[in-house]
């Protein structure tokens with residue numbers, strides 16, 4: 060809500076969604092780059108509706124409003140929006156792929172947003188342009204993270220070099236993940252050098268994010284008794300680095316111990332990215348210490364993969380897997396949306412339950 064009480068909400072939102080969850084604070088933009096970065100001149104047409112060419116021209120000229128508009132089309136289920144999104148994605152694709160994509164996960168409260176704010180500001184000061192996207196299926200239930208993240212990244216959102224987009228309000232994780240993938244393409248076409256994707260370390264969202272980023276960072280906190288308790292091994296196994304956050308005040312020693320412990324664990328795990336041994340580091344996102352070392356690790360990782368000619372091939376593999384998972388989803392949808400299939404399935408399910416037919420036989424009949 061802005062000072063004048065004006066509530067910002069997108070022109071499209073899912074049926075039944077509470078409009079208030081979109082409320083964003085209207086903040087004054089400052090150019091912390093000392094004036095060296097200025098979006099190119101772009102005369103936005105004075106209309107409500109834009110076509111894909113106009114949105115592309117706008118986002119490429121650094122118009123963040125039109126980038127946001129493009130992402131809204133990508134997130135929308137509305138038919139005209141979907142058509143614009145499809146054409147916009149096709150136009151954007153040749154201009155995409157040049158950023159470093161980093162996924163950031165960790166339990167709620169680990170300090171992911173604070174870390175992104177801190178890293179984002181450091182990167183902007185170095186001259187990078189930074190986009191922040193969120194994959195948080197839980198936000199559709201509470202609406203809390205959206206407002207929370209907005210306020211926590213206030214400084215970063217004021218920077219002309221940064222673009223922050225809260226989680227799309229979509230019911231399924233698959234839906235949210237698909238939209239985030241497409242949003243990455245638009246951010247890259249808009250010239251962002253770094254795309255940071257925040258996700259909550261609960262549920263399946265990490266798996267979805269892992270498959271769309273180059274580097275996957277797990278933010279942890281020390282001092283909760285047994286440090287390895289409560290974290291799922293699967294998430295640790297997907298990480299290219301773990302950073303123990305909140306290494307400040309009287310927590311410094313505990314953070315250091317936890318970092319040593321994580322280093323030991325990572326040493327024994329099979330690395331997710333072949334040929335890269337994941338590292339454990341510590342930082343204080345609040346004070347800014349150690350955050351630069353995390354970034355140096357990301358750069359080293361990317362340089363290594365590029366020098367081995369693997370950076371692009373890993374991305375290509377990700378796209379192929381993505382196509383396959385979309386195909387599977389589409390086939391399933393086609394199967395279930397056919398009434399004849401539904402009736403046959405219901406009857407065969409009964410037969411399988413009362414053992415009047417073998418499961419494989421029922422499957423054969425369904426496939427016919």
Ligand SMILES: Nc1nc2c(ncn2[C@@H]2O[C@H](COP(=O)(O)OP(=O)(O)OP(=O)(O)O)[C@@H](O)[C@H]2O)c(=O)[nH]1
Nearest residue numbers: 166167168169170171172173259304305343344345
């Ligand atoms: N002392 C200290 N506090 C921190 C640090 N980083 C974050 N915090 C605090 O921890 C709390 C949670 O930080 P967030 O950045 O919102 O955590 P998050 O992981 O994004 O949380 P969710 O988005 O809810 O999952 C806030 O009150 C921060 O101020 C740090 O380095 N040191």
Ligand SMILES: [Mg+2]
Nearest residue numbers: 171172208257
């Ligand atoms: Mg957060």
